[in-house]
Amino acid sequence: MFVSYKWLEDYVDLQGIDPAVLAEKITRAGIEVEGIEYKGEGVKGVVIGHVLEREQHPNADKLNKCLVDIGAEEPVQIICGAPNVDKGQKVAVATVGAVLPGNFKIKKAKLRGEASHGMICSLQELGIESKLVAKEYAEGIFVFPNDAETGADAMAALQLDDAILELGLTPNRADAMNMLGVAYEVAAILGAEVKLPEASYEKAAEKAADAVSVKVEDTQANPHYAAKIIKNVKIGPSPLWMQTKLMNAGIRPHNNVVDITNFVLLEYGQPLHAFDYDRFGSKEVVVRKAAENETIVTLDEQERKLSSSHLVITNGKKAQAVAGVMGGAESEVREDTTAILLEAAYFDGQTVRKASRDLGLRSEASARYEKGIDPARVLLAAERACSLIQAYAGGEVLSGTVEENHLKIEANNIHVSVEKVNAVLGMTIAKEEIISIYKRLGFAVGEAEDVLVVTVPSRRGDIRIEEDLIEEAARLYGYDNIPSTLPETAGTTGGLTPxxxxxxxxxxxxxxxxxxxxxxxxxxxxxxxxxxxxxxxxxxxxxxxxxxxxxxxxxxxxxxxxxxxxxxxxxxxxxxxxxxxxxxxxxxxxxxxxxxxxxxxxxxxxxxxxxxxxxxxxxxxxxxxxxxxxxxxxxxxxxxxxxxxxxxxxxxxxxxxxxxxxxxxxxxxxxxxxxxxxxxxxxxxxxxxxxxxxxxxxEETEPVVYTPIPKYPSVTRDIALVADKTVTSGQLEAVIKEAGGALLKEVTVFDVYEGEHMEEGKKSVAFSLQYVNPEQTLTEEEVTKVHENVLKALEETYQAVLRG
CATH class of the missing domain: 3.30.930.10 (Bira Bifunctional Protein; Domain 2)
Known part of the structure; x- marks a missing residue:
């Protein structure tokens, strides 16, 4: 799960904590932060520019000469090869002196005889992966909305001044596979409040029930299915803030409606699917098991053969989506779509997992259904999506929700005593502190005869028994605060065998x-x-x-x-x-x-x-x-x-x-x-x-005997020898060791010189010789005698003499 620091701030007051410090706190509380990516790190000098003029480069067919306002006193000329650059656009401009990813520095240049004072950038050139760039900008530059401020920081506008925390979630923490779930976790750690998003919108007089009906044939595999109808939508790009949030989370933007469903998926953890209402094929939604060998063309344009264990969404006759996995291409939202059938449902995780595995399809939606979603958020997510579609696609939301609901959401009440918590953890945590921890997590806490009665919200499906509650108390109190104790035993200490x-x-x-x-x-x-x-x-x-x-x-x-x-x-x-x-x-x-x-x-x-x-x-x-x-x-x-x-x-x-x-x-x-x-x-x-x-x-061996470190000081002599180039330093070293005898402790080569100051065919090799006597302090006479023997042996053996 990729968590944007700036996006997280929309739900929790992070109190200005450094992302690295926040990551450490989250990890210590039990969810490992596997890494932090600082978007746009090292990039500078990229601003939003306004293309005032564009004309064909006089000397190149595939280049454009652009006059760009970058918020400076005078506009600048920039040569750009992007096929989609045009007059009137707001674009990202790397000014002269700017630094792009990979430490690529922008300088003044001449391209085919024309001066270029900067570079108009694509998203890829700003460090965004190609797979995350919207198709319309995949082969060219990115174009900002017209209301973008000329001269403003382009990296900030693209939210590339953000820090992305990568959470390594274990299967039991499906509640943290969405921004609100992470917000609840961080709020509990920091002792803050969670700010929930608003989901208000105007409802049309027309009723959704008049436009569609819902029938679920397998209520065990699909206990809750809800449909909303939005008419008169206008398909277009989603707002820039939403596109950047999706890209930072690893999802490619498509259009406003699809992006909103993905945004709500990341926000609430509730998968949604938008069908083109007019292409759906009927006014009824029938959820059933697929017929054996029934086929569907999914959104990736692949024909899939289904089996009777797969759950499908149909128009009463033909499958339009594989439930919880992927929608069908026939009823996908397109540029000319004007009406939306919005699906929000609770599908059985095992059913979705089997279909995903059988079809070889792994999606953001299937990953969440498999691990478990919050049943209480099905309708909340649908309402949130409707409010965003109305705000950014101009849709009219028909009043009411058409649903078939057999899902019973029962409060999970768990009894745990303070004594049990402390006995299991081996600590002494005050009752008030334990109650505070549970309330910070968003759990309701009551008391009955000195026993805490904790009501766990449906979003935390991993907490079922009192041991789960004890673990929550431990991790929020801090594992570092658990005292270290030695086991009480009368046995012998352990050790390795020989x-x-x-x-x-x-x-x-x-x-x-x-x-x-x-x-x-x-x-x-x-x-x-x-x-x-x-x-x-x-x-x-x-x-x-x-x-x-x-x-x-x-x-x-x-x-x-x-x-x-x-x-x-x-x-x-x-x-x-x-x-x-x-x-x-x-x-x-x-x-x-x-x-x-x-x-x-x-x-x-x-x-x-x-x-x-x-x-x-x-x-x-x-x-x-x-x-x-x-x-x-x-x-x-x-x-x-x-x-x-x-x-x-x-x-x-x-x-x-x-x-x-x-x-x-x-x-x-x-x-x-x-x-x-x-x-x-x-x-x-x-x-x-x-x-x-x-x-x-x-194999039986004698024990190793170590010699003591000498008590007496050593004497070091450095010599620079001139010898033939054909003589190796190893040969010289061997002579030194033999001539040095017992007093010579160590020989080290520290310099080799061959250059203009040496006669032809010669080289200089410098050695450091260390003499030591473990029995007594060396005298100058002893060292001189041995050292002269070394020099004599070198001269006799290799005609090596001291360098003058």
């Missing part, structure tokens, strides 16, 4: 190394089940698999990881590094239960390291993957018991594969996926490994 602790260490290391954890299916198909397996095994098939692709328990984690790699590469994720810890299922004999064995596997492809500022790119190779595995083995303190032996395995590259032996026994493998397999999976050069995690984690 095996679990090691498994966690494995995951942390791999994630620290740059791999992301994946969770794949334990089920696969016959082709992939045995691929890449460390041990041979018979297949274990499911008796009733969900599909052939998920019918056999896996023997290896690698095939499904490669599927994940392929999936990511197909979506422009060029570098992928994944790992998984999970079970494989091995069977030594046919028709026996499999044994679960825990494995860890990884798959890496693309670039392992990318330093753009150096232009350095390190693609994944065998040694990168081997380094990951070696680091993992070092973390588990078993690296001295493991060896890598070159080998050949099916589906693996014959020259880039090694078995991993633990104490001489096979514990896994590492290598590149065979090029043929890579081509089959449509992946790039990819390296994988899989290890017997259970064997590694149960």
């Amino acid at each position: 095996y679990q602790a090691k498994r966690r260490k494995v995951r942390r290391f791999l994630e620290g190394a740059g791999l992301s954890q994946a969770t794949t299916y334990s089920l696969t198909n016959d082709k992939k089940a045995a691929a890449f397996a460390i041990e041979k095994s018979f297949n274990t098939m499911l008796a009733l698999p969900m599909s052939e692709e998920r019918s056999i328990l896996r023997h290896s984690l690698v095939p499904n990881l490669l599927e994940a790699v392929s999936y990511n590469l197909a979506r422009q994720t060029d570098s992928v590094a994944l790992y998984e810890t999970g079970s494989v299922f091995l069977t030594k004999e046919e028709n026996t239960k499999p044994v679960e064995k825990e494995r860890v596997a990884g798959a890496v492809t693309g670039l392992w390291r990318k330093n753009l500022w150096q232009g350095e790119k390190k693609p994944v190779d065998f040694f990168v993957a081997k380094g990951i595995v070696e680091g993992l083995l070092h973390q588990l303190n078993v690296s001295d018991r493991v060896e890598f032996v070159q080998s050949e395995r099916k589906n693996m590259h014959p020259g880039r594969t090694a078995n991993i032996l633990l104490n001489g026994s096979l514990a896994g493998f590492i290598g590149q996926v065979h090029p043929a397999m890579e081509k089959e999976l449509d992946i790039k050069e990819t390296y994988v490994f899989e290890l017997d995690l259970h064997a590694l984690l149960t």
